[in-house]
Amino acid sequence: MSQSEDATELFYLPLGGVGEIGMNLSLYGCGGKWLMVDLGVSFGDDSMPMVDVVMADPAWIEERADKLVGLVLTHGHEDHLGAVGHLWRRLRCPVWATPFTASLLKGKLHEAGLHNDVPLTVVAPGSRFTVGPFEIEMISMTHSIPEPNTLAIRTKAGTVVHTGDWKFDPDPLLGPTADKEALRKAGKGGVLAVVGDSTNVFTRGHSGSESEVRGSLIELLGRFDGRIAVSCFATNVARLESIAVAAAANDRNVALVGRSLWRIDKAARENGYFADLPPFLTEHDAGYLPKDKVVYICTGSQGEPRAALARIASGDHPHVALGSGDVVIFSSRIIPGNEKEIYRLQNDLVRLGVEVVTEKDEFIHVSGHPAREEMEELYRLLRPKLAVPVHGEARHLQEHARLAKACGVPEAFEIGNGTMLRLAPGPVEVVDYVPTGRLCVDGPRLVRLDSEILRNRRRMVYNGSAVVTVVVDRNGKLMGDPQLTALGLLDAGHEAEEHDVVVEAIRDAIEELPLKAKRDDGIVRETARLAVRRSLKETHGKKPITDVHLVRI
Known part of the structure; x- marks a missing residue:
């Protein structure tokens, strides 16, 4: 569908982040121009073998890059900015972000070799600026990272409020409280639609305050005499400060263990956070302290195998060792899908004699997303005509x-990635469905998650692979036994009999071919391939990816 250049028409099109948590990529169209809000990643799971980082495929807007007027980042979490370094070359648009978010982004751009290429404009929280036909107001909110912003996107067709990630924390410790007055003013001016965070919609009441966690940590750290390690989300700057304050209150020093924590520390101090904290110790220097004088803040709260805490639990860390009498505090929640990795990590720690404390045991974490009470308050402030949950x-x-309608919002649209909504003028309606997909980082390149490469890789993980070499003369007569390697299925040295059964099946299948078929390379290859798969299906219950090398002499 070709979009109208009528400035009274306003469209919303998500390419990622709807029907899922992560990979946020939203587009707003007006007057023939498009504005992108956030460009994030997600992380691989058991359904994506050997895939670490996944992102929405921007192909639709890439084809219209000349109409893309800019990218505005709501905050610095990976699921909102983590794809910029991977995808910017395809889009080549200017970028806007507040100072802390910009600091994090600059580090990623430097790693991607883009630090001199991306036109990045740093804007103050609460500021207004214009991007093409869009007037943007950054409304300060609270979240589990500094400088989260809700965007009031004003156009001639109407105003949309894009919440980003947010909550109403009455005492966030770092940064201001949410600017409810700006939200109220936006509501009085008329809000066409709220495109809003749905993460904690099932949580009753209020999400809780970061200040309450600080008090709990101070008391908790005072109970232990051994080494203390605390793991939390690295980007939760207020939590890092709370751990440091709690450690100082208990006469302990703090060391950071993990590169991402040092990156966050650098960005925080560049922007005036941690001003009252002394520099953190390195893991090496902390090793000289008595065990009752140290707190380690470690990466790896989600069980990431290469993170600091997993290496400590496996006894593989060069500077930090924990054992009997020590404690590890998980000051975080379990992200759905990470349960196996986290429980495995916690069990490894327990086997070392370490005591494990989680949010189920003590009050040591609050969410950065709004519970129902806060969502209801947001709708009272904004009074939109339409809710679009994302x-x-x-x-x-x-x-x-359902919640939005219960709050008096006239309409609520449940859509998916690739659904184009016309928000104005007239009744809200779906006007198009555009192709969507996912890209993943595969070494130095990006490949589609549904590509033949990754489909075959998944099949190899679950079914193994086989390579057969068949040597025949020009009439198709075998010049020797087929040579077989079945990776992940057969050990020729210890399963000689099973190996010979498959080789025999290949030989029999080729020898039974008519003479004309034996002279056809394609038929011989396919015959050998099917013989391998049938035989291994019968003996091992697997159909491996199979490649046949045919040599005709």
Whole structure:
């Protein structure tokens, strides 16, 4: 569908972040121009073998890059900015971000070799600026990272409020409280639609305050005499400060263990955070302290195998060792899908004699996303005509729509990635469905998650692979036994009999071919391939990826 250049028409099109949590990529269209809000990543799971980082495929807007007037980042979490370094070369648009977010982005751009290429404009929280036909107001909110922003996107067709990630924390410790007055003013001016976070829609009441966690940590750290390690999300700057304050209150020094924590520390100090904290110790220097004088803040709260805490638990860390009498505090929640990795990590720690404390045991974490009470307050402030739930799975979106209607919002649209909504003028309606997909980082390149490369890789992980070499003369007569390697399935040295059964099946299948077929390379290859798969299916219950090398002499 070709978009109208009528400035009274306003469209919303998500390419990522709807029906899922992560990979946020939203587009707003007006007057023939498009504005992108956020460009994030997600992380691989058990359904994506050997895939670490995944992002929405921007192909649709890439084809219209000349109409893309800019990218505005709501905050610095990976699921909102982590794809910029991977995808900017395809888009080549200017970028806007507040100072802390910009500091994090600059580090990523430097790693991607883009630090001199991306036109990045740093804007103050609460500021207004214009991007093409869009007037943007950054409304300061609270979240589990500094400088989260809700965007009031004003056009001639109407105003949309894009919440980003947010909550109403009455005492966030770092940064101001949410600017409810700006939200109220936006509501009085008329809000066409709220495109809003659905993450915690099932959580009753209020999400809680970061200040309450600080008090709990101070008391908790005082109970232990051994080494203390605390793991949390590295980007939760207020939590890092709370751990440091709690450690000082208990006469302990703090060391950072993990590169991402040092990157966050650098960005925080560049922007005036941690001003009252002394420099953190390195893991090496902390090793000289008595065990009752140290707190380690470690990466790896989600069980990431290469993070600091996993290396400590496996006894593989060069500077930090924990054992009997020590404690590890998980000051974080379990992100759905990470349960196995986290429980495995915690069990490894327990086997070392370490005591493990989680949010189920003590009050040591609050969410950065709004619970129902806060969502209801947001709708009272903004009074939109329409709610578009995003940043959640299908059940989250459905419940968010119900909540919005219960708050008096006339309409709520549950849509998916690739659904184009015309928000104005006239009745809201779906006007198009555009192709969507996912890209993943595969070494130095990006490949589609549904590509033949990754489909075959997944099949190899679950079914193994086989390579057969067949040597025949020009009439198709075998010049020797086929040579077989079945990786992940057969050990020729210890399973000689099973190996010979497959070789025999290949030989029999080729010898049974008619003479004309034996002279056809394609038929011989396919015959050998099918013989391998049938035989291994019968003996091992697997159909491996199979490649046949045919040599005709």
